[in-house]
Amino acid sequence: MYKIFVGDKPMVLSTETSDDKGVKNYKLSRVLLRNVIRKLNESSLEEARLVHKNEKKLLKKFLKKLPNVVAGGGKVYNDDGKVLFIFRNGKWDLPKGKIEGKENIEETAIREVEEETGVTGLEIVKPLETTYHIFKRRGRYKIKITYWFEMKTSFDGKLYPQEKEGITKVKWLGKKKTKKALKNSYANIRSLV
Template identity: 70%
Template sequence: MHKIFFNDKPIILTTKLEQEEGFKNYLLKTVDMGEVIRKLNKSKVKAVRLIGKNEDKLLRKFLKKLPNVVAGGGKVYNDRGEILFIYRNNKWDLPKGKIEGNETIESTAIREVTEETGVCGLEITKPLETTYHIFKRNGRYKIKITYWFEMKTSFKGNLYAQEEEGITKVEWLDKAQVEKALENSYANIKLLI
C-alpha cells in the first residue's frame, strides 16, 4: 500500500476494495485524476482509494497519471540532537528541492538543504521513506516524488532562510519544539518524523 497526499488528504494505492464512510474508491486503471482532485478538494471525502490488481505495479501505474517532479531533502540532526526545520507557506517543513541536471539524488538533497538553510558540512547517515504529494504549478497538477535522507552536521554558523523560495524562518528544533511544529506541518513530514 502506498499513500500520496493532496492537501494532506491521502490517495491510497491498494489492491483491496473496502467500503468505509468518508472514503471514495476508484479503479486505478481507468481513474480520471482531475475527478479525484476535485473530490478531495471540494467535498467531505477524507481519502480516496485507487484499486489495482497487482501490488507491485500500483505505484508505477499511478505515477504515469500525472507529470512527475523528482526532489531530494533532508531530516538533519545537529550535535545536540535537534532537527533542522524551515517555515514556508505558513507551515513547518523540512528542506527539499528539485533535482538539477545530472546530479545524484543524494547531491540534490545536500545542495537543497544548504541552499534553503545555509547549513554546511552535511553527511548522509541513511535513506528515509520516499514521499509523494500532488501539487499545482502553472495551472497543471504534478506529482512530487521526494527522496529523503537522514543527515548529520556539526555546523554551528548562522542559519539563512532562502527567501526567494518563500522560506521565512530556519530553526533547529528540540523534541518538544518538533512536537509543536508538527501541529502545523504536512502529512508527509509527520510520516518522516
Template identity: 65%
Template sequence: MIHIFVNDKPILLTTLVEEEKGFKNYLLSTVNIGKVIKELNTTSLKEIRLIGKKEEKLLPKFLKKLPNVVAGGGKAINDKGEVLFIYRNDKWDLPKGKAEKKESIEETAVREVEEETGVKGLQISKPLEITYHIFKRNGRHKIKITHWFEMTTSYSGKLSPEVTEGITKVEWLNESQCQEALKNSYANIKSLI
C-alpha cells in the same frame, strides 16, 4: 498501501476493496485523476482509494497519470539532536527541492538543505522513505516524488532562509518543539519525524 497526498488528504493505492466509509473507491486503470484531486479538495472525504490488481504495478501505473518532479530532501540533525526545520507558506516543513540534471538524488538532497537553510557540513547517515504529493504549478497538477535522507552536521553557524524560495524562517528544533511544529506541518513530513 502507498499514500499520495493532496494537501493533507491521501490517495491510497491498494489492491484491497473495502466498503466505503468516509472514503471512495475508484479503479486505478480508469480513474480521472483531475476529478479525484477536485473531490479531495472540495468535499469532506477523508481519502480516496485507487484499486489495482497487482501491488507491484500500483505506483508505476499511478505515476504515468501526472508529470513527475523528482526531488531530494533532508531531515538534518545537529550535535544536540535538534532537527532542522524551515517555515514556508505558513507551515513548518523540511528542506527539499528539485533534482538537477546529472546530479545524484543524494547530491540533490544535500544541496537543497544547504541552499534553503545555510547549513554546511552535511553528511547523509541513512535513506528515509520516499514521499509523494500532488501540487499545482502554472495551472497543471504534477506529482512530486521526494527522496528523503537523514543527515548529520556539526554546523553551529548562522542559519539563513532562502527568501527567494518563500522561506521565512529556519530553526533547529528540539523534540518538544518538533512536536509543536508538526501540529502545523504536512502529513508526509509527520511520517518522517
C-alpha cells in the same frame, strides 16, 4: 500500499477496496485524477482509494497519470539531537528541492538543504521513506516524488532562510518544539518525523 497526499488527504494505492466511512474507491486503470483531486479538495471525503489487482504495478501505473517532479530532501540532526526545520508558505517543513542537471539524488538533497538553510558539513546517515504529493503549478497537476535522507552535521553557524524560495525562518527544533511545529505542517512531513 502507497499514500500520495493531496494537501493533508491521502490517495491510497492498494490492491483492496475499503468499506470505511469517508473513503471512496476508484479503479486505478480508469480514474481521472483531476476529478479525484477536486473531490478530495472540495468535499468531506477523507481518503480516495485507487485500486489495482497487481501490487507491483500500483505505483508505476499511478505515476504515469501526471507529470513527475523528482526532489531530494533532508531530515537533518545537529550534535544536540535537534532537527532542522524551515518555515515556508505558513507551514513548517523540511528542506527539499528538485533535482538539477546530472546530479544524483543524494547530491540534490545535500545541495537543497545547504541552499535553503545555510547549513554546511552535511553527511547522509541513511535513506528514509520516499514521499509523494500532488501539487498544482500553472494550472497543471504534478506529482512530487521526494527522496528523503537522514543527515547529520556539526554546523553551529548562522542559519539563512532562502527567501527567494519563500522560506521565512530556519530553526533547529528539539522534541517539544518539533511536536508543536508538526501541528502546523504537512501530512507527509508528519509521517517522516
